Amino acid sequence: MPTDDVLRELHRQMVRARVFEETIQKAYFEGKTPAFDIAAGPIPGEMHLAAGQEPVAAGVCAHLRPSDAVTATHRPHHVALAHGMDMRRLAAEIFGKETGLGRGKGGHMHLFDPETNFGCSGIIAEGMPTAVGAALAFTKQGRDDVAVSFFGEGAANQGAFHESLNLAALWHLPVVFVCEDNTWAISVPKDKATAIPNNADRSAAYGIPGALVTDNDVVGVYEAAGEAIGRARQGGGPSLIEVETDRLLGHFEGDPQVYRSAEVIEGLQARDAIRRFEKRLADNEVLTGEAAAEVRTAAQAEVDEAIEFARSSPYPDAADALDHVFA
Amino acid sequence: MPTDDVLRELHRQMVRARVFEETIQKAYFEGKTPAFDIAAGPIPGEMHLAAGQEPVAAGVCAHLRPSDAVTATHRPHHVALAHGMDMRRLAAEIFGKETGLGRGKGGHMHLFDPETNFGCSGIIAEGMPTAVGAALAFTKQGRDDVAVSFFGEGAANQGAFHESLNLAALWHLPVVFVCEDNTWAISVPKDKATAIPNNADRSAAYGIPGALVTDNDVVGVYEAAGEAIGRARQGGGPSLIEVETDRLLGHFEGDPQVYRSAEVIEGLQARDAIRRFEKRLADNEVLTGEAAAEVRTAAQAEVDEAIEFARSSPYPDAADALDHVFA
Amino acid sequence: MAQITETKRLLTTAKAISEAIAQEMEHDPNVFVMGEDIGAYGGIFGATEGLLDRFGPERIMDTPISETAFIGAAVGAALQGMRPIAELMFVDFFGVCMDQIYNHMAKIHYESGGNLAVPVVLTTAIGGGYGDGAQHSQTLYGTFAHLPGMKVVVPSTPYDAKGLMTSAIRDDNPVLYMFHKGIMGLGWMTPNPRATDHVPEEPYTIPIGKADIKRPGTDVTIVTLSLMVHRALDAADALARDGIEAEVLDLRGLVPLDREAIVESVRRTGRLLVVDEDYRSFGMSGEVITTAIEGAFDYLDAPPARLAYPDVPIPYSRPLEQFCLPNPDTIATAARQIVGR
């Protein structure tokens, strides 16, 4: 069982991510109402939010240091923040500004941060080989860093999943594969896409340990990840962890969600992992309701400052589009 | 235990394939000696022979009818013949003649035969999705045909393997996946490529039955395949079979085989599955040595006739290269 | 040009496409659809909307995120006599399944010496301009047109989209059908007035490989396709106000390429501007210019020119992306330069 300090930090990281995305969500809809135009407003393009999945990011990244490599997906904010990415440069990138992580060239699905060794990809499962390569580099460089690859349950049926796990296992590399099972791949539920109930069981196909964390439990994630990351760091090779989590919102903002009923969505909201964790922390007298509210207030202040930084930053010069094709 | 007639037929099919390839091998080196020029002689290009792997083809295809779909690999001859492909049109295609299966356009890695519903691909593991699609068509068409996909142990680490097995299992399709484990992927041995000892165990990742046939035993193949194909035909869904077999020759003709010692190669020759099976048939008084010799003589006659057909057939007109891009 | 029948029946391009699919599915039981989110969701860009309710999950099949497996399965099913339609959600994802598309779907007919047909329609969404970044905004029609064995259809209007989809489904060859997000008439994309237009209800075909003069002109030929047809038409209106009559030739696809139409138009106008939303180099713009050189060299009053997407990955930030995309102003300017006034 993690210490109270750890529990409070897990909570703080979840709240930071949630508040950041709630605020991004508001900004995203600026200029998109009444008529939704995906190209309009301060934040254009698809926007994939991770509300409900914060336990996965917080529980895993609590064990990481900035030199550990993390690859995430098209839904990367919660992971990026939990791994310590500068919120201001993250926000600025989402707003397409010169001060963003990629000078506005990447956008919300293409966040690359050398400071925290973070990268992501909008192509399903294709961030996984990059993590394997990072782990390979660590072994060659004699670093005891690890690589963590986040991916969704929908990605577990993509060829890159299979090749990445086999190669990591074959070469005994320090990688931890973390499957965020939020049941849905856009509109396709897991049982309409995956031939077996749990991807954790697929670890046997590579001879590596597999762990299943149920009920979107941040403490369960923290413990499973601690074991897997510790093992990888000590040269024990790769592991696969699957976490049953929830996607509270649509696949992307503006998703009509015709594929799931209002009841289902309300059911998910009702079991919001953050609220449940707060109740548990209060019951166990780790964090009072007031203290939790303060955490949220502090997070909102941090987020507002980051969003303000993003808004007030300049756009890149249009002609800069031609730069950075080659080093 | 199969009947004596079945045992004799299994033997006959293995011998046909062996004699065919021995004869193709001779023809292949015409014009390539003393100096080996891959482009020279009556048969140019890479030549992948299956000597040693005949038990897999014979044991599986004994359960198939021409309307059952078969997809094979860059090493397809033994499978094509066991599934009943016209030996003359096969030979003619290998010789690049107008009378070949593909009018000389395909060649030995690209054999397509509507008569026996046979196809193959030179791209590793990429014949597997085609088999899944054939099985999907069968279910839609109300046919009780099955699709069989042959692939090598090296292909089991390619993404297409994973995606194909998951999709076939998810949709409960009549496909049987047959892994020819001949230990080698060109120069790379299985244990330097595959994270676990047996691919048959990977069936669990898809919730389908898996079977391992050891010792290159044609009867073992016959029985495992009979069960899997029967199950698929009756709507029982897909299966995975792995057969431990031997590649007696180089990866392709002209392969210096620097990656395995003369002892290893001699060891393989010494346990030639056909000779071992003939001894067993003789011991069990199923087939005498004389009868086995007659089978070989008959096979040689059939092969000589097919090769003669190929040699005496005309080449396509050069300008025909521009035809058949579009139907 | 598109024949307009008397009664006006307005459809978006997305509805025109799904109507064509539905009509073919009605009379041909071999036609079925596979793809990600093509069922309950109706396709991310609406190309299969309403089909699940109408034809059920047996014929409108949502798939796992396994493009190699299900696109390869389309090939395998086609070889058994079916006529699958498979959707690759964004063309940008081709790299996860290109082997099935190109080494199998495109080559088996040829390798079989013509003995096997592979009647698959591979639909995919192309185009950017809405801030979706480097992995979700490309057109890439040049990439596919370079590789032999597949027809490549790229419509620009609802009318063409329906007729070309009907032709694609009935075609015995693999057909890559690329629809631009900006022409689909989606409620959540920047409105394009021409993305809703008259579409006859009865099934009809438009020949694959025939270009269409969307606007006749005498001073310069603007060759383009897809969303850029609309940009070029806007530019042509502006040019007309200055007395420059631009002809807008909509290729409607790249394979087969209607070289006759290109040459015929350039011989008439003596001037050529190619407008290309795909990357500038080694693609469509160079091929069209070369086609004009091969067929109309002596008729040229000025060197042919091109306005294309620069050779850079698609940037996310709006000013950067808009800087890269051809638009009516830059098209008109380029045309004026060629015309010399």
Next chain:
Amino acid sequence: MAQITETKRLLTTAKAISEAIAQEMEHDPNVFVMGEDIGAYGGIFGATEGLLDRFGPERIMDTPISETAFIGAAVGAALQGMRPIAELMFVDFFGVCMDQIYNHMAKIHYESGGNLAVPVVLTTAIGGGYGDGAQHSQTLYGTFAHLPGMKVVVPSTPYDAKGLMTSAIRDDNPVLYMFHKGIMGLGWMTPNPRATDHVPEEPYTIPIGKADIKRPGTDVTIVTLSLMVHRALDAADALARDGIEAEVLDLRGLVPLDREAIVESVRRTGRLLVVDEDYRSFGMSGEVITTAIEGAFDYLDAPPARLAYPDVPIPYSRPLEQFCLPNPDTIATAARQIVGR
């Protein structure tokens, strides 16, 4: 042209490549090689021969047949400061791993706003002519040149091959290094006398993106690369016997494209023939002709022409395949037509 130093040291192209790799590995511990059969086998086309014995399995790593995983791993390792060389055995296999090559290796530097470099060398074998069929004989350099973010190097001689490999390894960008099987000097391929030539022992670089005049001439410029350089040189010898002096310009790669060299040569000769072993349409031949139109239109004495591989999958049978490939006779004939004598 290649500077020949006094002492002649003859190497095949394959040995020149492996020597360049070995020399860079000697002084840079970050360089390592991954691929199928690149260890004990030495690479199917010999590009890594001898490296395993010299550097051991830690740095010369045979991989499973998992191109997406190991090429993606090269990208991931490069992002951590390594300089991986990954071999895609045949370019024809790109479809199983194109997403890693093109959506990741090629785009991350740009998406990161220049904050990350991806110094990977992706080597691959190209070309046919020896009866290997539709899935093992293509060149496809046009396909890769169309997509931004990677340099594309395609050498034709042992000297260039070594210098360009050294440059590729030292380059901070992803470089696709395409070697034609017919220029490697392999004992089991049809002999090519120019595939063995003088190669200096000391490391040297050749700038990526600089074309090389392999034969100066005044009457017509033949622009090509890779094996076709040798075919063009043979054709030029034949043409010279008839008093036609053809200039053979070896592009040595396509990205960056040396447009200046093309324009400069065409301005001098007034005539252009592009010889292209890749598919004719939407590829290199059209881009080179368009480059000449853009830079030398007023200097042209005849319309530029191209001799390219037709838009058909590669047939297996010898007469069919040879019919499709440009050869010295067809090149000379095409050149004569342009020169008009």
